Amino acid sequence: MGITLEQAQAAIQAAHQKSLELGVKMNIAVVDAGANLVAFARMDDAWLGSLDISIKKAKTARFFDMPTGDLGKASQPGGSLFNIEVSNGGLITFPGGLPITDSTGRVVGAIGVSGDSVENDHTVAEAGRVAVADR
Amino acid sequence: MGITLEQAQAAIQAAHQKSLELGVKMNIAVVDAGANLVAFARMDDAWLGSLDISIKKAKTARFFDMPTGDLGKASQPGGSLFNIEVSNGGLITFPGGLPITDSTGRVVGAIGVSGDSVENDHTVAEAGRVAVADR
Amino acid sequence: MGITLEQAQAAIQAAHQKSLELGVKMNIAVVDAGANLVAFARMDDAWLGSLDISIKKAKTARFFDMPTGDLGKASQPGGSLFNIEVSNGGLITFPGGLPITDSTGRVVGAIGVSGDSVENDHTVAEAGRVAVADR
Amino acid sequence: MGITLEQAQAAIQAAHQKSLELGVKMNIAVVDAGANLVAFARMDDAWLGSLDISIKKAKTARFFDMPTGDLGKASQPGGSLFNIEVSNGGLITFPGGLPITDSTGRVVGAIGVSGDSVENDHTVAEAGRVAVADR
Numbered sequence: 367m368g369i370t371l372e373q374a375q376a377a378i379q380a381a382h383q384k385s386l387e388l389g390v391k392m393n394i395a396v397v398d399a400g401a402n403l404v405a406f407a408r409m410d411d412a413w414l415g416s417l418d419i420s421i422k423k424a425k426t427a428r429f430f431d432m433p434t435g436d437l438g439k440a441s442q443p444g445g446s447l448f449n450i451e452v453s454n455g456g457l458i459t460f461p462g463g464l465p466i467t468d469s470t471g472r473v474v475g476a477i478g479v480s481g482d483s484v485e486n487d488h489t490v491a492e493a494g495r496v497a498v499a500d501r
Numbered sequence: 502m503g504i505t506l507e508q509a510q511a512a513i514q515a516a517h518q519k520s521l522e523l524g525v526k527m528n529i530a531v532v533d534a535g536a537n538l539v540a541f542a543r544m545d546d547a548w549l550g551s552l553d554i555s556i557k558k559a560k561t562a563r564f565f566d567m568p569t570g571d572l573g574k575a576s577q578p579g580g581s582l583f584n585i586e587v588s589n590g591g592l593i594t595f596p597g598g599l600p601i602t603d604s605t606g607r608v609v610g611a612i613g614v615s616g617d618s619v620e621n622d623h624t625v626a627e628a629g630r631v632a633v634a635d636r
Numbered sequence: 637m638g639i640t641l642e643q644a645q646a647a648i649q650a651a652h653q654k655s656l657e658l659g660v661k662m663n664i665a666v667v668d669a670g671a672n673l674v675a676f677a678r679m680d681d682a683w684l685g686s687l688d689i690s691i692k693k694a695k696t697a698r699f700f701d702m703p704t705g706d707l708g709k710a711s712q713p714g715g716s717l718f719n720i721e722v723s724n725g726g727l728i729t730f731p732g733g734l735p736i737t738d739s740t741g742r743v744v745g746a747i748g749v750s751g752d753s754v755e756n757d758h759t760v761a762e763a764g765r766v767a768v769a770d771r
Numbered sequence: 772m773g774i775t776l777e778q779a780q781a782a783i784q785a786a787h788q789k790s791l792e793l794g795v796k797m798n799i800a801v802v803d804a805g806a807n808l809v810a811f812a813r814m815d816d817a818w819l820g821s822l823d824i825s826i827k828k829a830k831t832a833r834f835f836d837m838p839t840g841d842l843g844k845a846s847q848p849g850g851s852l853f854n855i856e857v858s859n860g861g862l863i864t865f866p867g868g869l870p871i872t873d874s875t876g877r878v879v880g881a882i883g884v885s886g887d888s889v890e891n892d893h894t895v896a897e898a899g900r901v902a903v904a905d906r
Binding site for chain 2: 415416419422438443452458459483
């Protein structure tokens with residue numbers, strides 16, 4: 367259903383490589399078009415609490431086909447989607463989750479990264495996303 | 502896997518003693534490096550709702566290797582980690598949870614305390630933490 | 637509500653001592669009359685999966701004021717309580733959980749032990765139970 | 772905390788390779804000594820329901836440091852551990868989960884495989900286990 371294991375592993379590998387370049391320890395998750403886990407990697411000594419967050423970021427990005435940080439803008443107090451995070455068994459709406467599209471622009475899955483600042487989480491997720499989109 | 506039962510019980514005992522000094526009734530939980538419970542004590546007539554909170558504080562402190570209150574600063578509305586609390590089956594991000602390091606500085610577990618003001622929760626947790634760190 | 641922390645810790649200590657005598661590594665949990673955790677200890681290198689089981693045994697014993705093994709006799713296929721284990725967030729109905737009564741015979745809590753054979757689990761739980769009942 | 776990502780990915784790769792040889796489509800999960808996920812791969816068109824089962828098999832094998840099928844022998848009706856499966860958020864006690872030891876014999880994690888017959892699940896898990904044990 368969408369992304370293949372080969373593509374997912376390519377995304378994991380690219381994100382892992384980017385993490386090494388940045389000197390950060392990440393949890394990296396890739397889900398398919400059904401928002402179910404396809405591949406996952408936790409780097410040695412990465413935060414344990416980021417395991418669940420990385421998977422939830424990937425799911426959130428696919429649930430709404432947008433970067434997790436975009437959803438977070440609307441979930442703040444007073445926002446139109448306030449506290450949407452309690453749905454779906456828990457959403458994560460800060461940066462680090464991105465939909466993955468194939469070469470035709472169709473969403474085939476998503477990647478979620480957690481383990482450092484949200485900026486670095488996003489940068490690593492982007493490296494993984496591009497590895498599939500460019501193939 | 503990290504903290505021993507003997508160390509965990511020493512932390513509980515020190516935190517209990519500090520609670521008696523302060524005249525507060527606490528729930529005190531200690532988890533190991535895998536964030537799994539090692540020792541627990543609920544003082545007579547302590548808030549029942551604080552049982553789960555004390556365990557979640559200990560887990561949260563180990564999940565991210567930082568005081569729970571530090572995480573809470575980033576999870577406020579508009580913060581970079583808004584609503585991170587919905588992850589990992591529920592995080593607690595106000596003070597009262599602290600990582601426990603051994604004499605070499607390695608994180609071997611964490612302590613979580615709940616039952617009074619967050620200031621007192623933190624003070625009691627610190628007493629427990631020190632009992633292990635100083636051994 | 638029922639058992640005091642002092643009593644619960646006495647039960648834990650007696651059960652721990654019995655475990656050392658038997659050469660087994662146990663998870664030991666004590667709940668109060670409300671079936672909420674009062675004290676807990678996990679011995680070094682005890683099975684990780686027995687953490688939850690010890691707490692569930694203690695809760696189960698208090699939920700029905702009987703040894704967990706007794707309940708298990710009625711929960712077998714064809715029995716009157718078949719698959720009762722799925723209730724209450726999960727019951728454990730094999731031996732190792734015992735109600736704790738005070739000197740007047742009133743149930744004040746329960747103890748649950750897990751980490752070895754069900755016979756040894758029961759023996760250790762009994763050592764903890766007696767430490768309170770005899771006081 | 773036990774197994775490294777490099778070891779876990781070696782286990783996944785070996786299990787994947789064995790699955791291709793057998794012509795089966797598997798979900799393959801590896802957890803560390805704390806029973807937390809380290810690496811995961813779902814082969815294209817593998818059963819979706821086996822995703823959760825593979826992770827639960829890996830956790831179960833580490834929770835009790837034994838092959839999941841061994842636990843299942845004791846959890847049958849009339850057995851000493853009847854319905855243990857309701858604990859720990861759900862255990863899987865049929866074959867396909869194996870503890871992973873390092874070269875010194877220490878348990879560093881576990882592998883869980885699901886997607887075909889339990890015999891094939893076990894065979895694939897064994898291929899993954901050996902890839903780490905032999906390094």
